[in-house]
Amino acid sequence: MNTQATILITGATSGIGESLLHKYAEEGYRVIACGRNTQKLQQLADEYHDVVPLAFDITDIEEINQSVMQVSGIEKIDILMLNAGDCRYIDNAKKFDGALFSQVIATNLQSLGHLLEGFLPKVPAGGQVVFVSSSATLLPFPRAEAYGASKAGVDYLAKSLALDLKAEAIDVTLVHPGFIKTPLTDKNDFSMPFMLSSEQAALRIFDGVRARKSYLHFPKRLTLLMKMLALFPDVVWQSIALRSNKK
Ligand SMILES: NC(=O)c1ccc[n+]([C@@H]2O[C@H](COP(=O)([O-])OP(=O)(O)OC[C@H]3O[C@@H](n4cnc5c(N)ncnc54)[C@H](OP(=O)(O)O)[C@@H]3O)[C@@H](O)[C@H]2O)c1
Structure with a gap:
């Protein structure tokens, strides 16, 4: 067996x-590796015998359905790690970019419904579902209307699903990373305190998921400070956020 x-x-x-x-x-x-970058997926599959490349766009329902068919021979998925995401900013609030808002919601939140529909049936009792959200949901940030709203939706989805999957003996982990050095944050032009490497983030997620924790947040020197600030009246955070947003 x-x-x-x-x-x-x-x-x-x-x-x-x-x-x-x-x-x-x-x-x-055995890792089923997903993304749109087929060249990178092939490179990873060449590196490891047990990496199965599965190329699809998470915003395309047809492509998701085809991918579900492609892995129909794999009898179970013990851990469903829903990590893919994109961060784009609303640069002019008055000229609100509705298309950008929709695209970010589609990538970070709406996709999850289709991914769960396709892949959750493969997660057995004793399995796990992990949602990589963001510590950005702890406080409202300027220009983050789209990204923050999408990730706040992910938080609710994860917490609600955790309740409903108890009966199926499937554990849910919600992850709130702080700033992690990746191509996503390389685009940012503001200061990103207490930044971790992607390897450090992966290790924290690996250990937390193995311990079957329902909630992970790191680095704590950032996330605990944010949680404390969130306890004060809104005006306190607003004055800090507006001061640090001034160029
Ligand atoms: N970096 C941070 O500081 C930070 C902080 C908090 C939370 N997060 C969250 O952590 C997750 C990973 O972010 P990262 O920093 O590692 O970003 P990243 O280096 O830009 O990687 C994003 C990944 O998502 C995939 N992806 C994006 N759009 C996709 C689409 N439409 N279809 C399929 N795959 C798609 C990309 O694959 P392809 O390009 O191959 O499609 C890529 O593998 C995201 O959910 C992000 O919001 C990151």
Whole structure:
């Protein structure tokens, strides 16, 4: 009987997801690696015997359905790691970019419904679902109307699903990373305190998921400070946020 555990990672071609792929592959997992970058997926599959490349766009329902068919031979997915995401900013609030808002919601939140519909049936009792959200949901940030709203939706989805999956004996982990050095944050032009490497982030996620924790947040020197600030009246954070947003 094959006892090798299987993990499916979305967004495995870059940043946190790629570091997770390396960690899980090195720990002996079969990794179903997802992303749109087929060249990178093939490179990862060439590197590890047990990496299965699965190329699809998470905003395309047809492509998701085809991918579900492609892995129909794999009997179970022990860990469903929903990590893929994008961060884009609303640069002019008065000239609100509705298309950008929709695209960010589609990538970070709406996709999750289709991914759950396709892949959750493969997660057995004792399995796990992991949502990589963001510590950005702890406080409102300027220009983050789209990204923050999408990730706040992910938080609610994860917490609600955790309740409903109890009966199925499937554990849910919600992850709130702080700033992690990846291509996503390389685009940012503001200061990002207490930044971690993607390897450090992956290790924290790996350990927390193995311990079956329901909630992970790191680095704590950032997230605990944010949680404390969130306890004060809104005006306190607003004055800090507006001061630090001045060029
Ligand atoms: N970096 C941070 O500081 C930070 C902080 C908090 C939360 N997060 C969250 O962590 C997750 C990973 O972010 P990261 O920093 O590692 O970003 P990244 O290096 O830009 O990687 C994003 C990954 O998502 C995939 N992806 C994006 N859009 C996709 C689409 N439409 N279809 C399929 N795959 C798609 C990309 O794959 P392809 O390009 O191959 O499609 C890529 O593998 C995201 O959900 C992000 O919001 C990051």
